[in-house]
Amino acid sequence: MKALKQRSTCPISTSLDVLGDKWTLLIIRDMVFAGKSTYGQFLQSAEKMATNILADRLAVLESQGLLTKAVAADKKSKFTYRLTEKGVAIVPILVELVLWGAQHSATTIDPSLLAELQTGKDAAVEKYQRLARAELRS
Template sequence: MKNLKQRSTCPISTALDVLGDKWSLLILRDIVFAGKSTYGQFLQSGEKIATNVLADRLAMLESHGLLGKTVASDKKSKFTYRLTEKGVDTIPIIVELILWGANHCPTAVDPDLLKELQEDKIASIARHQRLAREKSLT
């Protein structure tokens, strides 16, 4: 994992220093909306992330405090990843990207999720944040 050098102190720039690549956001998406938590599960995502890129992004997200990593209960050589509170705070950002993409790009968003977000975005964000917090406690 490479060290990030801040380009400026602009909040958008500093946020992009951490979240500005598509893989990081897709990993966070998979944790929140697909319930994924292991390296192998992330590899199965439709975007086909390369193994070296996945390892780098998981390490980067962990080093920036968005993910926590624990040894899996079923296998000592496997790790599970959970959102930290800082990671939970990315859920509204991911939701806005989902809504923007569904509105402006050809997408294959889950129709039930889209309906939920369009009907009550605030309640949906709160629900997904609560679920992520519950998972991080187990």
């Protein structure tokens, strides 16, 4: 059990109690936009997160009910992490972070994805939420 301390009852503050660090949302990003689902896949991201931090954050996310951990279908030595509905509900936050980053910093992003988010934000949110639920990719 990873108990988090709640600093106040403000919804923004309680959200940040869980999501407010440099790594947690990157894990969810990898699950939503890159279809990743295993420990090894998360480690391969460009930001190179440390193994102990990843293990810690996955434990927090599981204990907070944002994702579930299960033995992989193919190998017993692998685990598959999947988003719960509470985790899927993070997608709108990720989309806003993409838009703000793309518009106010030097970043690299697939132009068609950016256009998709800018012109039809709600539709794009629903699309990626559907993908995350179904886990259609690999």
